[in-house]
Amino acid sequence: MQIHGRLYGRLYGRLFGRRRFLGGGGRLAAGMAVGVVGAALIGCGSDEPKAGATSTPAATTTAGASATAPASVTASPTPAVVRASVDLLVIVDKQRALPDGYVPPGLQPIPAAWHAEGESGQQLRGDVIEALRPMIAAAAADGVSLRVESAYRSYSEQARTFAYWVSVMGEAQARRESAVPGHSEHQLGATVDFSDASNGWQLLESFAVSPSGKWLAANAYRFGFAMSYPPGGEAITGYIYEPWHFRYIGVAAAQEWQASGKTLVEYLEAVKKR
Numbered sequence: 001m002q003i004h005g006r007l008y009g010r011l012y013g014r015l016f017g018r019r020r021f022l023g024g025g026g027r028l029a030a031g032m033a034v035g036v037v038g039a040a041l042i043g044c045g046s047d048e049p050k051a052g053a054t055s056t057p058a059a060t061t062t063a064g065a066s067a068t069a070p071a072s073v074t075a076s077p078t079p080a081v082v083r084a085s086v087d088l089l090v091i092v093d094k095q096r097a098l099p100d101g102y103v104p105p106g107l108q109p110i111p112a113a114w115h116a117e118g119e120s121g122q123q124l125r126g127d128v129i130e131a132l133r134p135m136i137a138a139a140a141a142d143g144v145s146l147r148v149e150s151a152y153r154s155y156s157e158q159a160r161t162f163a164y165w166v167s168v169m170g171e172a173q174a175r176r177e178s179a180v181p182g183h184s185e186h187q188l189g190a191t192v193d194f195s196d197a198s199n200g201w202q203l204l205e206s207f208a209v210s211p212s213g214k215w216l217a218a219n220a221y222r223f224g225f226a227m228s229y230p231p232g233g234e235a236i237t238g239y240i241y242e243p244w245h246f247r248y249i250g251v252a253a254a255q256e257w258q259a260s261g262k263t264l265v266e267y268l269e270a271v272k273k274r
């Protein structure tokens, strides 16, 4: 049994005092093995420990990068250039980090009403908030209430998380089960984890058959959002199926991506080669 992002967030809150504690009865699936949390968390944007990750490339490809200074594939000499070099189509995965210390432009709080139950204070790029607005409205018109579980995660938040797992299981194992800071799509400020009341607000694969999950899978691309980690894509993406995790890449790109039939990372690699 895997423990997913929602629970993770609460454990994280317990550890770091940023999010609320575990609780709210009924949210946790029966039999969920809290006792093995260190080995049972999933990726979701690559900053949460993941079960069964021993054969993923993260353990080797991130070798040499410290927890505070991840490899940068788009390294530039000045912060201004670094910022300008990172756009909505940059590849961020277990092999490729964002530039050291990257902070997305125009971060803003999302409207309070968009938060999932128990959540608050989530941030996204302003342009992504504006892109999300018509999507939430369109879903609502279809009777679907899209809610944001998690959005921007800073480098420092990822670093603290990773450092915690290093302290729990040692660096070698932490690198196998957790991702190195700087490798999360959530650091882009353009990525959203949605959750759904009918699914107990949990980031579980069952989100895929919730009203939100079904609506997003069918419609998100029309509003510029792509599902980063589709079913069966782990060998390519490095992540198990995450039907809740959507990244904004712009409407034109998302429509092209959808038509391509490729995973998002494959599509972005093709774009980069043009």
Ligand SMILES: [Zn+2]
Pocket (backbone or CB within 6 Å): 044, 045, 186, 192, 193, 244, 245, 246
């Ligand atoms: Zn995510």
